[in-house]
Amino acid sequence: METVTLLLNCKDAKGIVLSVTEFVYKNGGNVLEIDQHIDNQEDVFFMRVKWSINDFLIAKDKIDECFQTLVADKFEMNWQIYHSDYVPNMAIFVTKLNHCLYDILGRWQSGEWEVNIPMIISNHLHLKPIADQFNIPFYHLPVTKENKVEAEAEQLALLKKYKVDFVVLARYMQILSSDFISHYDNRAINIHHSFLPAFPGAKPYHSAHKRGVKIIGATSHYITEHLDAGPIIEQEIARVNHNNTIQDLMRKGKDLEKLVLSRAIYNHLQRKVMVYNNKTIVFD
Amino acid sequence: METVTLLLNCKDAKGIVLSVTEFVYKNGGNVLEIDQHIDNQEDVFFMRVKWSINDFLIAKDKIDECFQTLVADKFEMNWQIYHSDYVPNMAIFVTKLNHCLYDILGRWQSGEWEVNIPMIISNHLHLKPIADQFNIPFYHLPVTKENKVEAEAEQLALLKKYKVDFVVLARYMQILSSDFISHYDNRAINIHHSFLPAFPGAKPYHSAHKRGVKIIGATSHYITEHLDAGPIIEQEIARVNHNNTIQDLMRKGKDLEKLVLSRAIYNHLQRKVMVYNNKTIVFD
């Protein structure tokens, strides 16, 4: 079955649901999933509709245009329509830690996700053998204070070359510049190894151990120019106790990181995530 | 603000959302919350809409009639409209354990819920002092094998007298007859002290301890004629370990029971629960 998924938001108004559902039904679409959210505080309306276009009266390549004219214009909507027959390209950035990379590649190779992984970029060579093992091109681009601008330019050139739709920072230990981020606004998913906003920045497990917390966490978020402060997509936690060393926290935390990052990627791929006001709406 | 909440389900068909939202908008309603669910397996459509009727063009006492004629008939809907200015009456059934009763009465007295508690019914006298402390009429109706029919008749008479809308079995240790249940179909909420379907029936903490589970749970559900097999509204769990005695399981379990039962009552009061095929849709 071929489907499209529409994500939209706009100022709340009477008749939005009506207009959108009219557009789908009157053109022969069969709604499979439909979700809305009204942010009464901000007075913003959000909607996600997924419908089968097997019998849709509007030609595939005209849907965008028709939706703009027939519906979106009236409500000044921000919107995007995603086609199920397009498989997105995901690039992975890594440094030395391999647990998230193994988890992502296992899921990818076993067909758990509808995604291509055209390449892996790393500032170190440590994980090249894993890329080789899974037959994925691996680009080693060391980053220093001095070459950061050039290194990011190379990264962006590779992303362009491989038509990368979104980026996953699977424990990539470099801070990306605002310029880089602007190219992948709400399309670069990071995993941070703490329960944000607790313990941002470096060595959160050390800080968690020192503070004596009873629960640790991991957070996936879209990166923004503010470190570890982007829109949160998913979080998960695990209990720890006084017996646990920093190494235990790291070990338990790795499992959280894998889980939380993969959930974020899944929801991103399913087009279930919308960003507004530095927060996410996740239609789970 | 005065509101109504519509719950409906019907065979899935094109145009349902359209018809419902038209009904609300064209009559001047302002949608505050809107949720749908499509059960693709059963081909059933579910919807919940809450809207402000402050400027609604249809008179309050005509909304039901108009909705039936203008929308429901066409799709053969099962539906119910609830008015925010009606405060429902909730009866509590208890036996000897007091933790759920304290929790419910504390929430009620502090105004956490929009609900009246016109009476408490018990087959024992143990908890009468608590009813007195909170100034709620307490009816002591002992139940034996011999008098069960009469006792339930008395209970039903009391429920009728106090116009009770729904019943909460807060660790009530009697099995209700099918006849009784038929009067409160999907309106009698039970708390079972296990993670159903594990450990149904008596002494689940003993069974959990014997089995050596690492997690215990509690389950709130609408009662049906099949013991501990009704539609599940909410479940929650807590970790246990080899150190925990049966008494520890009971102690931890009590906290789960309070939590899970109160969440079920809250969602029931918010009209967020629909029942279909012995399962619930909870628009959380």
Next chain:
Amino acid sequence: METVTLLLNCKDAKGIVLSVTEFVYKNGGNVLEIDQHIDNQEDVFFMRVKWSINDFLIAKDKIDECFQTLVADKFEMNWQIYHSDYVPNMAIFVTKLNHCLYDILGRWQSGEWEVNIPMIISNHLHLKPIADQFNIPFYHLPVTKENKVEAEAEQLALLKKYKVDFVVLARYMQILSSDFISHYDNRAINIHHSFLPAFPGAKPYHSAHKRGVKIIGATSHYITEHLDAGPIIEQEIARVNHNNTIQDLMRKGKDLEKLVLSRAIYNHLQRKVMVYNNKTIVFD
């Protein structure tokens, strides 16, 4: 059965367990619970032993002295022995919010805890009716910038008068002075309505909502002179989503607060909590 519970810590050394268990066994004690913890980083040893003294050869009022001489001196231990026949006195401090107070009083009245509650202190009159309902003396001591010193002196006088062993701050909305805290070092349990160290200080639910977290939490800790930075006893979390308003966060959070505070009180009463280096060891 009459028991004592020994809590100790000291620099790690060979033979501590040996000495302690010798002390118990050779004097006819029957060990019921025994837990140790070795902090290899700090090189500190922690131990908790609970034994029956029904057939103990050392007289009840000589146990402390004997333990000091026979065991503690050798290892320069910090230690405390608690007798099961002493029921501790717990004072509750509240302001206007009642959920934790109801929860504590319900548990107390139903005999869930071995504790006396000789009085409730509040800077407002709002919760006096609940104190009356449960027949507990209620002291209304308003606190302003100007009278803070006098108010705390009055509080301390009351605590002394009632021989209060430990204090529970059940959403008490005043910051206590270092002087006050010094009288109840590791004996004043606070509940903070966030997942510390995230969102310390005022209005954490508002901050959590603004940040768009997917999980909220509550933290119980012993108060120290550093606001919301004392040793954490227990934490718990609940999932939230984009649908949840600040009010929803508060509602879900109240349930966490009740749960987390009561677990901390339980573990404190069971003498399962030790404090070291601004962290807790909880022998759960």
Next chain:
Amino acid sequence: METVTLLLNCKDAKGIVLSVTEFVYKNGGNVLEIDQHIDNQEDVFFMRVKWSINDFLIAKDKIDECFQTLVADKFEMNWQIYHSDYVPNMAIFVTKLNHCLYDILGRWQSGEWEVNIPMIISNHLHLKPIADQFNIPFYHLPVTKENKVEAEAEQLALLKKYKVDFVVLARYMQILSSDFISHYDNRAINIHHSFLPAFPGAKPYHSAHKRGVKIIGATSHYITEHLDAGPIIEQEIARVNHNNTIQDLMRKGKDLEKLVLSRAIYNHLQRKVMVYNNKTIVFD
């Protein structure tokens, strides 16, 4: 640092801790971890001690003998001493599902566990490419009703040949015979895709979906001759809702299975698990 880990259980008696700690300390051992558990109901004592033997006065190959004579005999202990310089051999049994296999191999290859994986056994060929990718011998042993006895004999021969210490059934879809199990008593770890004892046997996700549970789970346990009824090592859960299809449950469940199985393997490898009365003590 070279260490040994002692696990023991015996009838509870005065002086056990004393004897064991004497044995360690008087021979120059340095205790690193020490845990006990007293099952007051069954009157059984359990203990785990890990100590450094770098300066131990007893020769490495005499420790067992000495412990038997000096300590174990007196209390009729069941015990086992494990040496840190022995790396155990773990065999993996799989059928067609690959998620647990990927997870295990990723952890193994990245050195997360101190374990050898000398071979993978499967009744199908599907996962051979993964074994090849990770350079592990793969044995394809189809099992039918007719050849079951011979197939298990071949499996046992392979396990013997590779000196396999314990077996992990990573979604292996065959029931092993009592005879096979007797060779790997408490040394064959299974992952079951439900929250046991709920939904034992085949297709638990289908059953969970039909029952409408709000939480699903996974359980790792040692296999016994009773299907899905062996001693539980670890369990974990995830929330589900009415939106989730059976496929969603499977997807979420796979992540639980990976997590729960790997935690069981970790604790088994750390010698933190003891079995008694069809239950486990896990010194976590």
